[in-house]
Amino acid sequence: MATSYKNGNLFCENVDVEEIAQNFGTPVYVYSKKKILDSLFKYQRALNSHRYLICYPVKTNYSLSILDLLNRHGCGFDIASEGELQRVLAVGGNPEQVVYSGVGKSKKEIELSLESKIYSIHVESWEELDRTEEISRNLNCRAPLGVRVNPDIDAQTHRYVSTGIKDSKFGVPLEDVQELYQRIKHSPYLEAKGIHCSIGSQLTELSPLLEARDCIVDLVDSLEILGVKLEYVDLGGGIGIAYRQGETEPDISSWVQEIVKPVAARGLRLLLEPGRSIVGHAGILLTRVEYVKKSVKNFAVVDAALTELIRPALYDGYHHILPSHQHSNIKPLLCDVVGPVCENTDFLARDRWLTVQQGDVLAILSVGAYGSVMSSNYNSRFRSAEVIVDGNQVFEIRKRETIAEQIQNEFVVCV
Numbered sequence: 481m482a483t484s485y486k487n488g489n490l491f492c493e494n495v496d497v498e499e500i501a502q503n504f505g506t507p508v509y510v511y512s513k514k515k516i517l518d519s520l521f522k523y524q525r526a527l528n529s530h531r532y533l534i535c536y537p538v539k540t541n542y543s544l545s546i547l548d549l550l551n552r553h554g555c556g557f558d559i560a561s562e563g564e565l566q567r568v569l570a571v572g573g574n575p576e577q578v579v580y581s582g583v584g585k586s587k588k589e590i591e592l593s594l595e596s597k598i599y600s601i602h603v604e605s606w607e608e609l610d611r612t613e614e615i616s617r618n619l620n621c622r623a624p625l626g627v628r629v630n631p632d633i634d635a636q637t638h639r640y641v642s643t644g645i646k647d648s649k650f651g652v653p654l655e656d657v658q659e660l661y662q663r664i665k666h667s668p669y670l671e672a673k674g675i676h677c678s679i680g681s682q683l684t685e686l687s688p689l690l691e692a693r694d695c696i697v698d699l700v701d702s703l704e705i706l707g708v709k710l711e712y713v714d715l716g717g718g719i720g721i722a723y724r725q726g727e728t729e730p731d732i733s734s735w736v737q738e739i740v741k742p743v744a745a746r747g748l749r750l751l752l753e754p755g756r757s758i759v760g761h762a763g764i765l766l767t768r769v770e771y772v773k774k775s776v777k778n779f780a781v782v783d784a785a786l787t788e789l790i791r792p793a794l795y796d797g798y799h800h801i802l803p804s805h806q807h808s809n810i811k812p813l814l815c816d817v818v819g820p821v822c823e824n825t826d827f828l829a830r831d832r833w834l835t836v837q838q839g840d841v842l843a844i845l846s847v848g849a850y851g852s853v854m855s856s857n858y859n860s861r862f863r864s865a866e867v868i869v870d871g872n873q874v875f876e877i878r879k880r881e882t883i884a885e886q887i888q889n890e891f892v893v894c895v
């Protein structure tokens with residue numbers, strides 16, 4: 481976790497979160513630099529003696545300062561759109577350390593990727609292969625490719641984020657893989673660089689990942705027999721984190737050591753795309769209690785909502801909540817923590833025992849991954865401010881949106 485109590489007050493690194501709430505307003509996203517780097521270093525230490533590249537998925541948290549931090553610490557990037565590529569380039573990321581996955585790459589996105597000379601495009605269909613070949617022919621270049629394989633493995637996670645089962649839109653079926661690589665091999669405009677697979681997110685059971693690894697390694701061997709020699713294996717992201725207190729989470733170091741063995745034994749470079757396990761616990765969302773509404777149920781009505789954090793509404797996601805100050809004189813109250821948005825699904829927590837009173841600041845934990853990146857302007861709410869803490873220093877990395885910024889691209893047309 482990025483937080484701990486000192487004398488009853490909640491701190492992020494060496495800064496009292498109450499101070500952050502006062503100085504930057506609420507809701508505000510707060511990230512711990514130390515927590516991000518500690519998690520990254522676990523991967524790097526475990527992979528130290530191998531050929532590898534961590535391609536941090538930009539979708540997880542695309543704050544420029546976080547991308548810059550990871551870039552300076554040796555990360556490559558996994559992108560899912562033109563905008564994500566532009567963000568990587570904006571922080572001076574090396575395109576030769578960028579891979580691109582996604583089922584709907586537009587012509588413009590493929591063109592930009594080839595012109596920027598990214599490391600590899602992960603092809604997700606025959607149709608996309610055709611499009612890519614046509615574009616690289618026009619640009620008179622060879623598109624560096626990996627095929628994203630759909631191994632039909634149940635990741636045993638929330639069905640919305642299980643991406644490696646047969647009927648999900650991601651990747652190509654196993655039975656097509658060899659033929660796709662033959663096609664790549666025989667085209668002067670395509671080049672087979674690697675192979676890719678990412679079966680889902682928030683995996684707490686690691687056996688599906690090992691199954692996926694074995695499946696990909698078998699494919700590598702069968703491709704070699706067909707004369708297709710690859711440079712890398714990319715096993716995607718997916719390692720889960722413990723959102724609930726007392727849950728255990730997968731041990732990154734032992735998992736990585738298991739994963740790397742057969743890849744390294746074949747002299748291949750291992751690419752991994754961990755997102756949540758790097759930034760998830762590094763982020764908290766501070767929100768202030770507007771009212772403690774005592775009705776048929778008790779509600780702590782706060783100033784954050786599903787517009788800032790959609791995970792509870794979308795996946796019934798659990799996020800632990802801590803008060804910024806531990807009251808000793810108030811009795812805990814069983815309540816739902818809800819926002820001001822006009823939806824029943826606008827809840828951040830249900831049935832929690834909290835010591836809360838009006839005006840208190842609450843910290844919603846483990847929101848560094850898929851938190852601010854999934855925010856919206858519903859109810860014309862403003863995107864939150866974001867800060868990063870480094871020891872006892874706090875830096876604003878995104879200012880709170882204003883109404884002028886929110887409406888700047890709109891025209892009032894009198895129709």
Ligand SMILES: Cc1ncc(COP(=O)(O)O)c(C=O)c1O
Nearest residue numbers: 678681682717718753754755756
């Ligand atoms: C291609 C790809 N790579 C990496 C990730 C990130 O996964 P996680 O944040 O679970 O590590 C995802 C999301 O599931 C993904 O689709």
Ligand SMILES: N[C@@H](CCCC[NH3+])C(=O)O
Nearest residue numbers: 539641681682791849850
């Ligand atoms: N947005 C999801 C994860 C999606 C992973 C992207 N493929 C979450 O919050 O858990």
